[in-house]
Amino acid sequence: METRINLPQSEIPSAWYNALPDLPTPLAPPLDPQTQQVLTPDKLSPIFADALIEQEMSPERFIAIPDEVRDIYALFRPTPLVRAKRLEEAIGSKCRIYYKNESVSPSGSHKTNTSVPQVFYNKKQGVKRLSTETGAGQWGTALSFACSMFGMKCTVYMVKVSFEQKPYRKILINSYGGEIFASPSTQTAAGRAMLEKDPDCRGSLGLAISEAVEDAATHDDTRYTLGSVLNHVLLHQTVVGLETEKQLKLIGEKPDYLVGCVGGGSNFGGLVLPFLPRKLNGENITFVAAEPRACPSLTRGSYRYDYGDMARLTPLMKMHTLGHGFMPAPIHAGGLRYHGDAPIVCNLMAEGLIDARAYYQRDCFDAAMLFLRTEGFLPAPETSHAIKCAIEVAKQAKPGSCVVFLYSGHGMLDLASYDAYMRGELTNYELPQDQIDQALMLCPDIKG
């Protein structure tokens, strides 16, 4: 029995799986942030590449992956599915635990699965430069990697507090040829306005989005890209679940539990969506989403229309939200500090097809340390939530169950977080209900 299940390159999926036509209830449409009317595709074209807008609303069950994208995927895909035997032994598990290892990508996380096609389609359309925002830096790194593969320019706005805390991210993005600005920056009107108001502003994801969107909207040769939440992002991430399905079949396994962490929901969606048809067909597969107790959108958020960003620039989306003005506590899993979730994931959550659980960050780091000292590899703080959850699931599940979790990224550039953990400096944030209630009061009152 192999520890790592590898697939030949020919098994890189030839098409992404689009869950939209299979959702038990249709997805609530995105709304124009100004008029609150259903958004038309032409409104998005100054911001996004046409092919991506088309994918965002496609009724097709499978969408072919272009050869140029599969060629770049082949630098790191198919990724291994790994039996975590030593972890199983350490927790005395009677279940089999596997992890799908997306940390082997050049940028170190699953984000590369969508940055590559996003850059490809923009390049094909004649776009010269891409702009984006990044929080902890995983997405900015993945986009700059993909831009270097296709010879495109890349501009990243990184939340200033993270920019200063994680200097290696900046260097890595620069090494790929990307330019990076601490947000608020003097590059955009939004950034300059904020700096005028507060020269010491440390930035926020909401503001960084505003800067990146403005950069794209004000430059003809530039488009904006997003690393999670949107339908086309989850679509691209389905390579993860499609490969996992083949790997499990190869070793005669049927998954009982599929576990992933949820920030915007793209890695989780990428793992579970390809198994949706089987689940809807009556197979007993449990989808488990792991989120931080400091930002519990799925477990404690309200399912309603809300803005994707603090500045109310993005379309309104129906999702589980803590309110677009919600400012999560400064947990180290920066990639999970998002007030909402992908509409597709929320749709399934509302249908009762997803089991969501929330965890304290110290418990997640405990789990990450156990993983490190048994399996040997250092997980990203975001990934530690999936590990914590998988361990819990394996302990509670019927003996003999098969638990698969998504190992979304490595923690080599997050070592400062481990230092804080070992020094005992991590806080287990508890979120008071009145703070959620207050943030939700600012959500628009839209039926649907």
Added chain:
Amino acid sequence: METRINLPQSEIPSAWYNALPDLPTPLAPPLDPQTQQVLTPDKLSPIFADALIEQEMSPERFIAIPDEVRDIYALFRPTPLVRAKRLEEAIGSKCRIYYKNESVSPSGSHKTNTSVPQVFYNKKQGVKRLSTETGAGQWGTALSFACSMFGMKCTVYMVKVSFEQKPYRKILINSYGGEIFASPSTQTAAGRAMLEKDPDCRGSLGLAISEAVEDAATHDDTRYTLGSVLNHVLLHQTVVGLETEKQLKLIGEKPDYLVGCVGGGSNFGGLVLPFLPRKLNGENITFVAAEPRACPSLTRGSYRYDYGDMARLTPLMKMHTLGHGFMPAPIHAGGLRYHGDAPIVCNLMAEGLIDARAYYQRDCFDAAMLFLRTEGFLPAPETSHAIKCAIEVAKQAKPGSCVVFLYSGHGMLDLASYDAYMRGELTNYELPQDQIDQALMLCPDIKG
């Protein structure tokens, strides 16, 4: 045609290849540093585990790899052999370039191949704690990883200047449960003596070795471990070459050139030694060693007996040396800053069986950047020397040649070096001959 050639776990070698019986001339024996007489094994037993001393001098061509070691190897081995197609295209190569990717190990480098068996044999002998020194940190990380796998204590003395420059290394070693001291430390008499003489001393590898050896020699339950140079270290690294041989055979390739960087010589030896019998049998395979021009032991050193460390504590070994008192310029490839080389590598070099080349560090970083922007992965500064050399070889070789280089480690914890490179702050050190001559004057005058 696959981009990455994977082997099943069953193809992890079941035995290491020991080159000692196949060397065309017998290896000059190590000498006692005090008496300059041939060293007897009993002299080493307070320092090294008995099984490792036995391997150091073994006449057996193959030495079985214990199951417990293969189990840990299985967390990351067999490692992939990768066709660097995009790099080939970028340089207009008419050769096929492959790299054996050892960066996929938990600690991020080939060092894990020897840390795992070294810890295993010490554990088996009842040793409770291992001490070592580390320069850039790759070896200290690999040893602490292996100790965490076998539940052993680990103490690392890290050269103070590196300790301060690379804070992530300390955190990673701590995360694996290892303790780490900046050397000179107050833990040892050698460290305290140095601190008394010079409280601001930034340390050296020679001093760190003294501290780690003293720690082992003065504690009954502790042994010392070394990450390169010695015969048993090269022995363990032969898993690299043995797998490479199988992978090339699988795709019908015969290697024309095998390229690796040389610091102490263990990754290079691990790649090329398994091909030595074929080379001695008349096959046309060129072994190319890449070293820094700032520390050109193979290309400009003297082949003679010298000490392994500055403090003259280690046995005398016959090797290409720049003198044990030689202090290399502060190049970023810290792992290549060693005055000597593995005696086995030097033996082959003296026989004319190795082609050695030396490179400036800026040229190596140029090559690393090209690799990053074509193949996507960030190389360690040490590895950049192998990349530079492989590119040069591929450009000069007969069209259609097969060039294989060893990708010894990733650069995720070396990003500060890339920052210095992009800022134009890297120096191309040229080493004046009189500096070598002066350092060699301190070598002992021993015939043999």
